[in-house]
Amino acid sequence: MKTPKISEAVVRRLPVYLRFLNELSRRNVQMVSSQDLGQKLDLNPAQIRKDLAYFGEFGKKGIGYDVGYLIEKIRQILKLDQLIPVALVGAGNLGRALCNYNAYLRDNMKIVAVFDSSPEKIGVQINNLTVLPMSALVETIRELKVRIGIITVPAFEAQVVANQFVEAGVEAILNFAPVIIKVPSEIRVHHADFTTELQSLAYYL
Numbered sequence: 001m002k003t004p005k006i007s008e009a010v011v012r013r014l015p016v017y018l019r020f021l022n023e024l025s026r027r028n029v030q031m032v033s034s035q036d037l038g039q040k041l042d043l044n045p046a047q048i049r050k051d052l053a054y055f056g057e058f059g060k061k062g063i064g065y066d067v068g069y070l071i072e073k074i075r076q077i078l079k080l081d082q083l084i085p086v087a088l089v090g091a092g093n094l095g096r097a098l099c100n101y102n103a104y105l106r107d108n109m110k111i112v113a114v115f116d117s118s119p120e121k122i123g124v125q126i127n128n129l130t131v132l133p134m135s136a137l138v139e140t141i142r143e144l145k146v147r148i149g150i151i152t153v154p155a156f157e158a159q160v161v162a163n164q165f166v167e168a169g170v171e172a173i174l175n176f177a178p179v180i181i182k183v184p185s186e187i188r189v190h191h192a193d194f195t196t197e198l199q200s201l202a203y204y205l
Contacts, residue, residue, distance in 0.1 A: 010051050016041060017048070018074045024067050033064035084109045085144050087170070089161045090152030091116040091124065091131045094176060098150065099126045112144050117157070134164070141168035148172045155179035162189075 020041060024032055038045035052058050052070075055077050059065040075081045086102075088095055088111050095114065102111045114126055117134045124131045132140060141149075149165040151158050151173060158177035165173055165183075172188040175181055178195055 006054055010054060013043070013048075013051055014074055014078055017051075018071065018078070018080075021067055021071045021074070025071060029067055031064045032067055032070075034059070036064070080108055082108060084148060085112045085146045086110060086148045086150060087113040087115065087137070087141050087144070087146040087165075088150040088152060089115045089134070089137070089165075090150075090176075091118075091121045091126065092152060095150075095152040096126055098152065099129060109148075111150070113140050113146065115140075137164050138168040141165070141170065146170060148174065151175045151177050151181070153177055 017037065020037065021032070034045040034048045037043070037048050041048075049059070052065075056073065058070050058073055072081075086109060088098060091099075091114050095116075099111055099114060102109075111129070114129050114131050115134050115137050116122060116131050121131050122133050140146075146168070147170060149161075149168075149170040149172070151161050151165075153161055155177050156179075158175060158179050159181050162173060162175070162181040162183055166187060170187070172190075173181070173183065174190050174192060176192050176194075178193050180191070181189060183189055
C-alpha cells in the first residue's frame with residue numbers, strides 16, 4: 001500500500017498542536033477532544049482529526065485524545081524525541097535573541113554552536129556558547145553532528161553561509177536573510193523573512 005504524501009501544511013500544523021498540548025499538560029489536563037482543540041486553535045476539528053490520522057489512530061471516538069500520549073507521538077513524528085543539534089551563523093541582534101530564547105527551551109532541538117565573521121564578535125559569550133570564527137564552521141559542525149543550520153546574516157552573505165552549511169553536511173536550513181538561497185534539492189530550506197510577512201499583512205489593512 002502506497003504511503004500518502006504528507007503536505008507541508010500538515011507538517012506546519014503539528015508544532016501548533018504540540019505547543020497547545022504541552023500547555024494542557026502543564027495544567028494537568030489528561031484528555032482533549034478535537035472539538036476542544038479546534039475551538040482553542042481556531043481550526044476545523046475535522047481537519048485536526050485528518051491531520052493526525054495521516055500518522056496513526058491516536059484518539060478514541062467519543063472520548064478524545066490522551067494528552068500525554070499525543071504529545072509523545074507528535075514529538076516522535078517531528079523527530080523531537082531525539083537530540084537535534086543546531087548551528088547558527090550571525091551573532092547580531094537577531095542571532096543573539098534566538099540563542100537566548102533557545103537556551104531556555106525544554107526541547108531536544110538545541111543551538112550548540114554560533115559563528116560570525118566579525119572580529120569584534122568572535123570570542124563573545126552568548127549564554128554558554130562562545131562565538132566561533134567562520135573558519136571553524138565546517139569542522140565544528142561535523143564534530144558536533146549538527147543537522148540544522150540557521151542563517152541570520154545580511155542578504156549579501158547568506159549564499160556563502162549556505163554553501164558552507166552544505167559543505168559541512170547539514171540536512172536543513174532556516175534562513176532569516178531576505179534573499180533566496182540555492183542549495184541541493186535534498187536539503188530542506190525554510191525562509192523566515194520578516195519584511196515579506198509585514199508587507200503581505202499590509203494588504204489586509
